[in-house]
Amino acid sequence: MATIDANKPDLPAAGAKSHPLYWKNRGFAHHFRNADEQFDACKLGMWLFLTTEVLLFAGIFCAYAIFRMLYPDAWAAGSHHLDWRFGGLNTIVLLFSSWTVASGVRAAQMGNNAALIRNLVITLICAGLFVFIKLYFEYIPKLSAGKAPGTFFSYPYAHDPHEPLWWSVYYIGTGIHALHVLIGAGLLSWVLVRAIRYEAYGPTEYTMVETSALYWHLVDLVWIFLFPLLYLIH
Amino acid sequence: MSTADRTHEPDHDHHDEGSYLTPKYGAMGTVWDWMTTVDHKKIGVMYLFAVLFMFFLGGVAALAVRLELLEPVRVAADGAITGQLFAPAGAESINTGNQIYNRLFTLHGAIMVFMFIVPSVPASLGNFFLPLMLGAKDVAFPRLNLFSWYIYVSGSIFGILSIVLGGVDTGWTFYTPYSTTTDADHWRVLLMVLAAFVLGFSSILTGLNFIVTTHKLRAPGMGWFDMPLFIWAIYATSIIQVLATPVIGITLLLLIFERLFKVGIFDPGLGGDPVLYQHFFWFYSHPVVYVMILPGMGIISELLSVHSRKQIFGYRAIAFSSLGIAAVSFIVWGHHMFTAMGELASAIFSALTFLVAIPTAIKVFNWITTLYKGSIAINTPMLYALSFLFLFSIGGLTGLPLGALATDLHLHDSYFVVAHFHYVMMGGTVIAFIGGIHHWWPKMFGRMYNEKAGMLGCVLVFIGFNLTFMTQFFLGTQGMPRRYASYVDEFQFLHTLSTYGSWLILAGFLVHLFNFIHSLVAGPKAPPNPWGGLTLEWETESPPIEHNFHHEVLVQHGPYDFDTVVPPHCDERDFPLPPQDQPPASH
Numbered sequence A: 001m002a003t004i005d006a007n008k009p010d011l012p013a014a015g016a017k018s019h020p021l022y023w024k025n026r027g028f029a030h031h032f033r034n035a036d037e038q039f040d041a042c043k044l045g046m047w048l049f050l051t052t053e054v055l056l057f058a059g060i061f062c063a064y065a066i067f068r069m070l071y072p073d074a075w076a077a078g079s080h081h082l083d084w085r086f087g088g089l090n091t092i093v094l095l096f097s098s099w100t101v102a103s104g105v106r107a108a109q110m111g112n113n114a115a116l117i118r119n120l121v122i123t124l125i126c127a128g129l130f131v132f133i134k135l136y137f138e139y140i141p142k143l144s145a146g147k148a149p150g151t152f153f154s155y156p157y158a159h160d161p162h163e164p165l166w167w168s169v170y171y172i173g174t175g176i177h178a179l180h181v182l183i184g185a186g187l188l189s190w191v192l193v194r195a196i197r198y199e200a201y202g203p204t205e206y207t208m209v210e211t212s213a214l215y216w217h218l219v220d221l222v223w224i225f226l227f228p229l230l231y232l233i234h
Numbered sequence B: 001m002s003t004a005d006r007t008h009e010p011d012h013d014h015h016d017e018g019s020y021l022t023p024k025y026g027a028m029g030t031v032w033d034w035m036t037t038v039d040h041k042k043i044g045v046m047y048l049f050a051v052l053f054m055f056f057l058g059g060v061a062a063l064a065v066r067l068e069l070l071e072p073v074r075v076a077a078d079g080a081i082t083g084q085l086f087a088p089a090g091a092e093s094i095n096t097g098n099q100i101y102n103r104l105f106t107l108h109g110a111i112m113v114f115m116f117i118v119p120s121v122p123a124s125l126g127n128f129f130l131p132l133m134l135g136a137k138d139v140a141f142p143r144l145n146l147f148s149w150y151i152y153v154s155g156s157i158f159g160i161l162s163i164v165l166g167g168v169d170t171g172w173t174f175y176t177p178y179s180t181t182t183d184a185d186h187w188r189v190l191l192m193v194l195a196a197f198v199l200g201f202s203s204i205l206t207g208l209n210f211i212v213t214t215h216k217l218r219a220p221g222m223g224w225f226d227m228p229l230f231i232w233a234i235y236a237t238s239i240i241q242v243l244a245t246p247v248i249g250i251t252l253l254l255l256i257f258e259r260l261f262k263v264g265i266f267d268p269g270l271g272g273d274p275v276l277y278q279h280f281f282w283f284y285s286h287p288v289v290y291v292m293i294l295p296g297m298g299i300i301s302e303l304l305s306v307h308s309r310k311q312i313f314g315y316r317a318i319a320f321s322s323l324g325i326a327a328v329s330f331i332v333w334g335h336h337m338f339t340a341m342g343e344l345a346s347a348i349f350s351a352l353t354f355l356v357a358i359p360t361a362i363k364v365f366n367w368i369t370t371l372y373k374g375s376i377a378i379n380t381p382m383l384y385a386l387s388f389l390f391l392f393s394i395g396g397l398t399g400l401p402l403g404a405l406a407t408d409l410h411l412h413d414s415y416f417v418v419a420h421f422h423y424v425m426m427g428g429t430v431i432a433f434i435g436g437i438h439h440w441w442p443k444m445f446g447r448m449y450n451e452k453a454g455m456l457g458c459v460l461v462f463i464g465f466n467l468t469f470m471t472q473f474f475l476g477t478q479g480m481p482r483r484y485a486s487y488v489d490e491f492q493f494l495h496t497l498s499t500y501g502s503w504l505i506l507a508g509f510l511v512h513l514f515n516f517i518h519s520l521v522a523g524p525k526a527p528p529n530p531w532g533g534l535t536l537e538w539e540t541e542s543p544p545i546e547h548n549f550h551h552e553v554l555v556q557h558g559p560y561d562f563d564t565v566v567p568p569h570c571d572e573r574d575f576p577l578p579p580q581d582q583p584p585a586s587h
């Protein structure tokens, strides 16, 4: 962690800076020995949580692989319906947002609240853009054409009897991923509000920024795997 | 972590602070205080009562199942049906009776696995004692801890709701396609699957909390190899919980989608693969059997060492074998589906399964060697620890014929399997859990229990258990399949014995129940360290004060140095050191 001594925050400043959430006024929970220890604990906790997320998606990837092996034709036919340009655009959006959120963490570490806010806002815009592209250019047109999961499938020109299964895997994989995008955006919004209202993050107190950013990177990472598997290989 | 890490944080003096049990702010205030508490001790106690309640519910179902099996169902020449417990006489009677029976054993299995045994030891005793044994003031994330308790409660409510609405007949394993088609017009199966899904989150969060606590909150002076073995066991358990539970999460989620939207992933009618479900399910559920047993093994390490006043034999071997079991547990799941896989895969899984026996046997040998030349106290915790050694060994050894392909083909899905897993789960985990509750009861509630009554309960449970389940090994080898409400006449003698045994177990548990109630109401006050233990929880009061310790703890001796250290709060006359004619063994 930063070289600044986290154990001896400066005395509370006067005026608006007296709010308990202002970063210089933050202490640490009584069962930790110091703020560093608390920070490390939170970060380790987040990494463990991300491990569970990876394993959750592993189940979906596993189902993808097995059915791809069983029904290669359905998989080829299905992935032809996906437009790699939308997927590619969303990949760029997410990669870019990973960069901005990382810059946000850096800004918090440097005590630059304005830059933190700016970076978080851009990240959130990217999240919105991602969901918009997914819904407006992909889910909605496909669903209205009958390319729906399982028994809801009613697309008349399917090439392969197992195409409904392909769509099931597609919607479950991207749907659960999109849910994670929303959760991540929720976390980052919370950080944003606290940054704007209380200037809650600074060199000695940026745990929430760091952990939410880690979560956001995971959202990005999962997409990096979903994109080629669904859109690029046939 | 070294002592140098300690900061200027003042050593709070908690001298005038009351026990964590001291009621506050009147009756309603106390209830509110407990419901919103972030104190790991209170959360541990709440979990303890919740899981014991679930154990009671599951137990009632088990007794009912055994009662049905007291006699086989017979149809006399005049059409009269006898031996059937749950159905009124009538034309459809046998069928109805069978359906009720299916719901009962599902209910028993699902409650016992998801709501009782998985959370049992870690969430109750683990929550209470992990921070205490580490010398910490709390777990790393106290609010998350309370949150996971509420998740546990909501999951259990879903499960109970499903039962109230009529129950589920899929078996606790929810095998597809049966579980995706049965009771199609009803919510019950969905609710039960949702319950298991939600309970998984609680399990993950508890595990995550414990891992971080163990890494970050050990008291100054406590290195990894100064930790009590109970902590090692809980740590290994937590790793499995964190790594295996997400897989059952996605599996159950897919199952829910399958039922709601017919997505076709597991339903062969829609092109899905039911064996995929079994792979997913056992990828979680085999590791989870070690979530069940590892904490029990941890308890046994404590009980045997303290109550025989011996340095534990092979500390590192026991610690590493916990991690070894955790690692191997992830690569043997296929042994539950030998009949659904190819020959090569089966042979590989069979070979890997035998690996599990190695770290398990290492533990058993170390425990027995620990007892050698110890001054063994005959009390309830020790009796339970000895019962564990006996019963768990039988359970583990009977796993081997199940892991061998040639024998498993015959034993699979028979009563032999039922007996095997009851010897490990009940003979192992439950026995260790009750032994652990006795061992730590004085610390948790500040009262002693009656030793004679405790030992009587243990003996009853031990005899009853063997009567109930030893018979089932014989039934299984003779061809009795599992999950049937009736059987051929030849099996009646053994089945009847088994049912009598279940009543003896009930009697034993009732003795314990009254003993505990009596202790809470009228038991003598417990001293801080009644057994002369050396782990840190014995350094504080009984029951512990709100912030656990009066001063920040500094670890100065190992957890099992009985040959060199007089236990805290104890008199050397009660717990004499051995004559020091040879250099003391250090660990």
Ligand code: HEM
Pocket (backbone or CB within 6 Å): B173, B289, B290, B292, B293, B335, B336, B353, B354, B356, B357, B360, B395, B396, B397, B399, B400, B402, B403, B404, B408, B411, B412, B413, B417, B420, B421, B424, B425, B428, B429
């Ligand atoms: C030496 C260690 C062990 C070995 C080699 C072993 C082996 C096996 C095998 C091969 C089966 C499948 C039998 C079949 O269905 O044909 C099985 C079933 C089972 N085992 Fe074990 N086991 C061991 C320890 C444990 C432990 C420690 C537990 C739990 C605490 C446990 C719980 C279970 C359960 C619950 C089942 C039945 C699952 C079901 O079908 O409902 N086992 N065991």
Ligand SMILES: [Cu+2]
Pocket (backbone or CB within 6 Å): B285, B286, B289, B332, B333, B335, B336
């Ligand atoms: Cu297994």
